[in-house]
Amino acid sequence: MVFSGGNSPTTRARFPRGEAAHYREHAVSLGMPQDAILVETQAGNTSQNITFSQAVLAEHGIRPRSVLLICKPYMQRRAFATCRRAWPEVDVVCASEPLRLLDYVQSIGDSALVIDMLIGDLQRIIEYPKKGFAIEQNVPTEVLTAYDHLVRSGFDSRLLT
Template identity: 35%
Template structure:
């Protein structure tokens, strides 16, 4: 039970739980979890933005997973959910979160899209890092930045495609990057409460992940 509380503490910290307002663009940072594409389609149908950018080539979890790029795979899922092709823009070269941001900014410029407000769409445990990465890597002016996910509790999020230990290790890796990436210039600094750090250390001691 104590381990469960540590996991939930870390899981909750990584989510920002924004109450969404309409924006110019849904910016989907693609991954190995296709439920993110389904969530983006849901937000589109709620009229939260008229444009969806799907950003992603191949990443650390998708090398060889999909027949096409992450972005193309996610876009196909969105279309099956009723999102029209003309509402979708693809960025298919990025391999990490920083490239998601930089390459998407360039694609919008190439297409002449004037977007100044964004809803980032990610996995639940990537909300905080998505915001921190955008704040550091995006170069153009913007007026509003939000983030959204299918905000499930940890033990409701895991499934056959996203098994417990894979998700837990990914959660731990992403939290470690929240801590270390600001010094490397990749993300903005995030306040980390002591309770969250203590839970991270307890899980690290228990499971001994070799985090990068």
């Protein structure tokens, strides 16, 4: 198992030593053997999570045929598309904690921030293929219409500039 991630603006306060270190400690506390865990602590985005994890695995002589990416529920499509672009030779499955939107909003404590994060993630699903960061995915017209409406309504703090 590889835990990957440094910090982001939304995780720095919660995981001051980085996401990967926190999740490793939690897994060990739940009984995961320490020697079954690899840690990558430098990634600052999804592409780096994937490419840096791939490098850590290769350093240990591990060349998987398939990977399971665990991420936030709203990030599964982008994580999949990013992995397919960065690591096309593996089969990719994405999963997340089964979490209702309301429960996620309550865990973050700021509904506007959650909408901003969702809008930012959708923008990346649309834009990253053009930059070569991810494979292209179909985004339904109704979703694009809602996205445009929310951006016009001011939910833009997580948009790429």
